[in-house]
Amino acid sequence: MSILEKKVYYFISVVEEGSFSAAAKKYFVSQANLSKQIAQLEKEIGIELFDRNGYRPVLTDAGKYFYDKVCQLKKKEDELINGLDRFVPCAVKAGFTGLFENRELIEAIRNYQDEHSGHEIDLSRYDFEGCAKALVEEQVDICFGLESIFKRYRNIKYEILHGYDICFVCTKKHPLAKSKTVSVEQIKNEGLVILSKKFSSDYYNDFMESCKKDGYVPKINVEANSFDELILSVCLGEGVALCGESSIREEGLIAIPIEKTNHSPNYVVAYRSGPQKSNVENFLKYIRDYFATL
Incomplete structure (x- = not known):
């Protein structure tokens, strides 16, 4: 539930995130749409909130005053909504x-x-x-x-x-399948099946950074757009994967602990x-x- 208009939240976000693009990403909207909403807000109140001449938007004096006041209103809104919750039991x-x-x-x-x-x-x-x-x-x-x-x-x-302890996941026919543990050195040249940027750019970037910390650039055979696709590709022998043991249910796959790896998501x-x-x-x-x- 929100009492303040969405465009006010967009304005607060631009101030706190430092740019229109970052605020748009936060709210999962296009930058053009967010900019249009803030322009409409400025038109409604009759003042310019941002100086847009520089690389980043800078609050005008009126914008600073407006930001301080709407933040106070946002705090009051939160208190009101949270106070009402004791009267309306909900899941x-x-x-x-x-x-x-x-x-x-x-x-x-x-x-x-x-x-x-x-x-x-x-x-x-x-x-x-x-x-x-x-x-x-x-x-x-x-x-x-x-x-x-x-x-x-x-x-x-x-x-x-x-x-999570990330494991080396392969088929039972893989040369390392009978190993109790594997080292980073043993797996760094393996062709990997990984989750794609389309699945999650944040997870993808963290995965690549962990490989870098382990000292290698991963050889990627397949970029899967879902976890089911990843598992299917490994089952078909298209590559191996690095993921949690608890997520592996297929009988034809083996999950082997990796020694001293930076792949350890929380x-x-x-x-x-x-x-x-x-x-x-x-x-x-x-x-x-x-x-x-x-």
Whole structure:
């Protein structure tokens, strides 16, 4: 729920992100659309909020005054909406990516609902990009997924719940299939099946950076647009993959631990900055405590 108009949020975002393009990415809209909305806002209030003559937009004196005041209104809006939530019981809306095994998450939710009668958790599954978008656009209250999905958003906070040990995944016919562990040196020349930029540019960039830290440029055979495509390609012998053991269910594949690799993504719970509704905060506290004991 929002009381302030969307164009006001766009204005705040341009100030805080430092550019129209960064603000547009934050809200998953085109830069042209966002610029049009802010121009409309300036027309409605009759003043220019930004000096656009330089490389980056700079607040005018009137823009600085307007920014201070709308930030105060935004704070009041958050307090109002969060205060109303105690009068209207509602489910916590949680998103998750589903790429890696979510056994721990499902078990935590079951335990929470057993211990808190009437507290519902409404789960929705998204792809990587969709998960962050749903959180930014307030379609969900919190999200569970890999750190790489959320870390570039300034208005999203996250907490690490646990890490994943990434394995070398191959068919049973692969020469390394009987190894108990493999080294980076053994796998650096293998043809890889990886998740493409189309699947998630953030995950892709993190993957390539981890390879760089391991000391090699990956040889890429296939860029898959979904995790199912990745697994199918490995099963067909089109390459090997680097992913979590818990995500491998096919009997024909082997997951072998990798020694001293920088491929170690974190599983996190993410939420928007600012005060949380009481039911969301209660659930977050339970999740923190639950994963702290694992």
